[in-house]
Amino acid sequence: MSSRYPDANTGRNSPASVQFPGPGNTRVPFAAFSDPDLYRRELARIFHGPSWHFLGLxxxxxxxxxxxxxxIGETPVIVARVDAARINGFVNRCSHRGNLVCxxxxxxxTKLTCVYHAWSFDLEGNLTGVAFQRGARGEGGMPDRFRREEHGLRKLRIGTVCGLIFGSLSDEAPELGDYIGPEIGARIRRVLHGRPKVLGSVTQALHNNWKLYAENVRDTYHASLLHLFYGTFGMTRLSAxxxxxxxxxxxxxxxxSRGSASTAEGNKDYDGLRSNQSGxxxxxxxxxxxVDEFGDGITVQILSLFPNFVLHQINNSIAAGIVVPKGPDAAELVWLYLGLEDDDPAMTERRLLQANLSGPAGYISMEDGAVTGFIQRAIKGSEAACAVLDMGGDGHGSTTSRATEASVRGFWHAYRAQMGL
Ligand code: FES
Ligand SMILES: [Fe+2]
Known part of the structure; x- marks a missing residue:
């Protein structure tokens, strides 16, 4: 089956370079993780398209x-506070000759001034100053037809939820609350039940396509298999x-998931597996x-928003992150570790200590960046072959089982809809 869809940059129809054979979203061609043409379309249709992107706190x-x-994608952006109630966002590209403004x-x-020729912009993005607009010694300068008001910074739409700032480059994205939806919104509010503050941050280089990480955070099947720490210390098991x-x-x-102490019965499911370590x-x-700060006994909650946002709670460690695309086979994972405004010193210390579970060298998450990098190495020369996402059927509905790839299929469902594939 060949699919044709309009090119977001040119408006022309061009053939899809990558085909998804199905059924449903159970087969993903490995070319989707390396094809340069597909990657360029993602930047246009997903990152500049009708999605919301996490910008900070x-x-x-x-x-x-x-x-x-x-x-946002590969496009550099600025987020600036105007006053207590208002935050603005802009593309970080000077409207003169394209230099980074910040x-x-x-x-x-109070104003943003470009270093190249000193054009300056106010925090609304208006061009307020043009060096030598009237020339020097009565010569040169801008012609009369030049209008400052035509050369402001490109503005983003901005939305906030629970102290998280999101931006969109598209007028077609629904309002942020509608984009997130009520069920996932409730899960964000569950974790961020007070005003979040930043405790620290890390950035990790990933040697793989951004979607391998987008899959990884949605992949509930791997957690207690790849991550020995989870199973060994009973933090989460698929049997919990x-x-x-x-x-x-x-x-x-x-x-x-709720924690599960190591029990004989729970361990039986893991017989013969690498993750069944004891002693x-x-x-x-x-x-x-x-400490059960949310009052529901849930020890691990991993949340994602399409396309590239993650909010996790692992015990009392809370972190918000994005995977930033840096080309077809490279990405950066940026984490902000969070506390809540009303935390006492003991809770802050607990959150910082447990931050060691995640991040590039985290006891749990260390293997994620490794395995996504291994995939990128393994798929070379196998672009026409497909990943198999059959675990748990072919749907992507909510479920009480985590022995499923439903949320990974859900990602591909949303991705294909937005990419027109
Ligand atoms: S590129 Fe910014 S002032 Fe010239
Ligand atoms: Fe993982």
Missing amino acids: DDEIPNPGDYKTTY IKERGTA EGGIVIGETGGHHASY FQLEDARLLRH
Whole structure:
């Protein structure tokens, strides 16, 4: 079957370079993780398309004039606070000759001035100053037809939920609350039940396509198999009580589970598997001590929003992250570790200690970046072959089983709809 769809950049129809054979979303061609043409279309249709993208935390820019820089896809953007109630976002590209307007990662300013020719912009994105607009010594300068008001910064739509700031480059994206939907929104509010603040951050280079990580966070099947730490210390097992909530479009998910102490019965499911390790103990058990701050006994909740946002709660460690595409076979994973405004010092210390479970060298998550990199190496020369996503059937509805790839199929469902594939 060949599919044709309009090219977002040119408006012309062009043939799809990657085909998904089905049934449903159970087969993903490996070319989807390396094809340069497909990648370019993703930047246009997903990252510049009708999606919302995590930009940072309200708490990162608390005062008027505070700004930070980040990315939507590969496009650099600025997020700036105007006043207590208002946050603006812009593409970080000078409207003169295209230089980065903000070079620093963060700062405070009443105006944003480009270093190249000193054009300056206010925090609404208006062009307010053009160096030598009237020329020098009565010569040169801008012609009379030049209008500053035609050369502001490109503005983003901005939305916030629970202190998280999102931006969109598309007028067609639904309002942020509708985009997230009620079930997933409730799962965000469950974790961020107070105003979040940043405790620290890490950035990890991934040697793989961004979608291999988007799949990984939605992949409930692998957690207690790849990550020996989870199973060994009974933090989560597929045999424990839990489930997956999948949003209406398929692209967002929240998986959750309650802790399961190592029991003979629970261990039986893992007979013969690498993850059935016993006899290991931690020198310092504080790492595993979980305070049930949400009152529901859930020890792990991993949440994603399409396309590339993650919010996880692992015991009392909370982190918000994005996977930033950096080409067909490279990405960056940026994590912000969070606390809540009303945390006492003991809770802050607990969150920081348990932050060691995730991140590039985390006891649990260390293997994720490794395995996605291994896949990128393994698929070379097998672009026409497909990954198999049959676990749990071929649907992508919410389920009480985590022995399923439903949320991964959900990602591909949303992806294909937005890519027209
Ligand atoms: S490129 Fe920014 S002022 Fe010229
Ligand atoms: Fe993982």
